[in-house]
Amino acid sequence: MNVLSKVLVAIIPVVLIAGCSTQDTKMSDADDAVGSQGSMSMTPATQDGDSVDTSAVTSAVSSDSGFSGDALDNPASLLSKRVIYFDFDKSDIDEASREIISAHAAYLTDNPRASVVLEGHADERGTREYNIGLGERRYKAVARMMALQGTSTRQVEGVSYGEERPVAMGSDESSWRLNRRVEFVYQGR
Amino acid sequence: MFAWLLVVMFSTNITVQAALTIEITQSAAGAMPVAVVPFSWQGEMGEAPLDVAAVIGADLGRSGRFSVLSRRDMLAKPHQADQIRYQNWRLLNVESLVIGTVRESGGGYIVQFQLFDVFRGTQLIGYSIRSSASGMRRTAHQISDLVYEALQGEPGVFATRIAYVTELRATDGSRRYSIQVADADGYNPKPVLNSKRPLMSPSWSPDGRKLAYVSFETGRPAIYIQEVDSGEREKITSFKGVNGAPVWSPNGKRLALVLSKAGSLDIYILDLASKKLERITRSYAIDTEPVWSPDGSGLVFTSDRGGRPQLYRIDLAERQVKRLTFEGKYNARASFSPDGQSLAFVHSEGSLFRIALMDLKTGAIQVLTDTGLDESPSFAPNGSMIIYATESKSGKGVLSAVSIDGRVRQRLALQIGDAREPAWASHKK
Numbered sequence: 001m002n003v004l005s006k007v008l009v010a011i012i013p014v015v016l017i018a019g020c021s022t023q024d025t026k027m028s029d030a031d032d033a034v035g036s037q038g039s040m041s042m043t044p045a046t047q048d049g050d051s052v053d054t055s056a057v058t059s060a061v062s063s064d065s066g067f068s069g070d071a072l073d074n075p076a077s078l079l080s081k082r083v084i085y086f087d088f089d090k091s092d093i094d095e096a097s098r099e100i101i102s103a104h105a106a107y108l109t110d111n112p113r114a115s116v117v118l119e120g121h122a123d124e125r126g127t128r129e130y131n132i133g134l135g136e137r138r139y140k141a142v143a144r145m146m147a148l149q150g151t152s153t154r155q156v157e158g159v160s161y162g163e164e165r166p167v168a169m170g171s172d173e174s175s176w177r178l179n180r181r182v183e184f185v186y187q188g189r
Numbered sequence: 190m191f192a193w194l195l196v197v198m199f200s201t202n203i204t205v206q207a208a209l210t211i212e213i214t215q216s217a218a219g220a221m222p223v224a225v226v227p228f229s230w231q232g233e234m235g236e237a238p239l240d241v242a243a244v245i246g247a248d249l250g251r252s253g254r255f256s257v258l259s260r261r262d263m264l265a266k267p268h269q270a271d272q273i274r275y276q277n278w279r280l281l282n283v284e285s286l287v288i289g290t291v292r293e294s295g296g297g298y299i300v301q302f303q304l305f306d307v308f309r310g311t312q313l314i315g316y317s318i319r320s321s322a323s324g325m326r327r328t329a330h331q332i333s334d335l336v337y338e339a340l341q342g343e344p345g346v347f348a349t350r351i352a353y354v355t356e357l358r359a360t361d362g363s364r365r366y367s368i369q370v371a372d373a374d375g376y377n378p379k380p381v382l383n384s385k386r387p388l389m390s391p392s393w394s395p396d397g398r399k400l401a402y403v404s405f406e407t408g409r410p411a412i413y414i415q416e417v418d419s420g421e422r423e424k425i426t427s428f429k430g431v432n433g434a435p436v437w438s439p440n441g442k443r444l445a446l447v448l449s450k451a452g453s454l455d456i457y458i459l460d461l462a463s464k465k466l467e468r469i470t471r472s473y474a475i476d477t478e479p480v481w482s483p484d485g486s487g488l489v490f491t492s493d494r495g496g497r498p499q500l501y502r503i504d505l506a507e508r509q510v511k512r513l514t515f516e517g518k519y520n521a522r523a524s525f526s527p528d529g530q531s532l533a534f535v536h537s538e539g540s541l542f543r544i545a546l547m548d549l550k551t552g553a554i555q556v557l558t559d560t561g562l563d564e565s566p567s568f569a570p571n572g573s574m575i576i577y578a579t580e581s582k583s584g585k586g587v588l589s590a591v592s593i594d595g596r597v598r599q600r601l602a603l604q605i606g607d608a609r610e611p612a613w614a615s616h617k618k
Contacts, residue, residue, distance in 0.1 A: 089497070125542060127522040127535050127564055128389060128610065129434040129447065130491050130498055132410075133454045133475030136431050159409055160431060164387035165364075171562065171584055 071107060072186060078103035082184040085177060091137040101142055104184055105149040118142050119183040120160040123176035128162055135160030142182050221340060223249055224258040225287040229268035232293035238322040241291060241300060244329035248347040253597030258283055270303060278307045285340055297321050300328050304336050314339050326376060346569045349373045350614045351576060352391040352400055353588060357606040368402055370417055375601040381417055392436045393614040401435035401444060412446055434478050438485055445479040445488055456490055469503060478522045483529040491521040500534060516554055524566045533566035533575050544577050546593060557595040570615040578609040
């Protein structure tokens with residue numbers, strides 16, 4: 001009988017919970033995360049890169065036609081390159097990436113009001129929290145290089161998404177190499 | 190043998206929610222033969238709100254410890270003790286028999302069941318349990334637990350819950366992340382948090398009432414603690430840089446977590462009452478994925494301080510660090526068995542990432558899975574199974590469970606979206 005009374009005691013709260021949670025299975029449509037009960041709406045502290053298209057963009061503007069406007073918008077500039085790539089489980093920066101980073105460092109020095117968020121990413125292999133560490137190490141390697149070139153640390157922030165936001169969905173090296181990356185996400189653009 | 194289980198489960202499935210389905214990917218030899226006779230129905234309406242016997246049969250089959258007799262093979266379907274002809278069941282090599290009745294009673298239901306030893310012809314246990322239409326699946330899991338314990342001599346885990354992360358990708362490329370809480374068989378999934386930005390690392394409090402997790406909802410990672418039933422929550426840490434991998438101490442008073450505020454990722458312990466934060470590791474390496482030993486005396490964590498990710502143990506009194514894994518190129522994200530004798534973790538020799546089990550006394554490693562992107566192992570509270578995340582052939586994130594001897598594997602496949610990071614609550618609801 002002891003076991004039975006335990007079972008009965010256990011059932012009562014379960015029934016109560018089941019009764020009051022029926023309307024909560026519908027997903028919230030709010031923009032930001034909302035607890036499904038006793039909800040608490042959060043305002044994002046900063047914009048993330050959702051609206052920034054970081055893939056290659058072709059353009060009709062040729063480099064010798066005389067580009068006017070923000071250098072960030074010049075497709076012929078190294079600044080149009082907003083992603084650099086890494087080897088598996090590595091945060092080393094290759095020569096081509098150094099040039100891209102230098103261009104962004106110089107831009108930020110010339111435009112003290114501009115600011116950038118460096119998003120560090122990893123491919124899907126390995127464990128999720130370790131990959132958060134890897135993404136962090138990658139964006140910090142980029143930030144360190146920019147600081148050495150005199151970019152104010154106030155203009156550069158970083159966030160690691162680990163393997164949580166891949167750009168390529170395949171499970172092979174052609175996707176993985178695109179996902180091991182740091183993205184430059186300029187703010188307020 | 191399992192075909193009817195699938196059929197029955199589909200036909201009795203509550204189609205309102207995207208329920209999980211179960212496949213047996215590898216069967217066990219030497220499982221105990223058991224029959225669960227369809228429960229009789231005593232009520233004014235057409236039928237009982239749930240096929241209780243089907244749920245019990247599926248539970249027992251999924252544990253890997255039982256082979257469940259198909260209904261088609263039953264010679265009779267008794268629902269009272271005096272209707273049982275034991276010789277019929279002996280002919281079918283059935284060792285244990287479950288019969289029962291669902292009865293309407295005062296606006297609710299009474300579920301009555303009895304478990305018999307077929308060879309002795311004696312009753313082992315029998316109970317009447319008050320239930321409701323919405324609570325009947327829970328009642329069925331509780332009966333499964335009683336049957337499991339009576340026959341296996343250790344507590345069952347069918348009435349427990351799991352939490353996991355799901356991700357849905359829309360055609361426009363937008364993503365929807367959720368933390369779901371479901372019964373251990375994957376039914377009754379309910380989102381406790383939805384976000385357009387990543388959610389990670391759900392971890393149950395030892396009493397099974399709260400979840401700690403990481404949310405990127407502000408564009409930066411922060412650790413939250415949320416009461417599962419009320420939805421109330423509290424932001425615990427949002428330091429600059431990484432806030433990750435929260436995990437409750439066995440006594441529920443402290444949270445081990447990972448911060449990068451001092452430079453590289455290090456492990457900290459937060460006292461939840463005093464909010465005092467103590468730094469545990471100091472290295473330039475990535476130190477992450479802490480897990481408490483069941484006695485609370487130490488943490489096992491992942492570190493690449495030796496060049497590659499490997500598992501280490503730190504003793505919290507002496508602060509001595511000892512490397513635990515040496516085989517393989519990648520050993521990470523450990524989960525302690527409830528008895529503290531072994532660790533499950535992600536293991537790789539190179540390209541494939543699999544779940545392995547290490548005996549802490551001998552250091553011997555056994556690889557339990559044969560897929561390639563396996564991660565996030567979490568022990569069942571009775572130590573009999575490990576739930577983990579893997580990828581289906583079509584590249585979908587799915588949850589699977591494997592018995593600790595590696596013989597029985599089952600997949601719990603979400604019908605919509607990708608599922609990952611399962612965490613098995615240690616406490617019964």
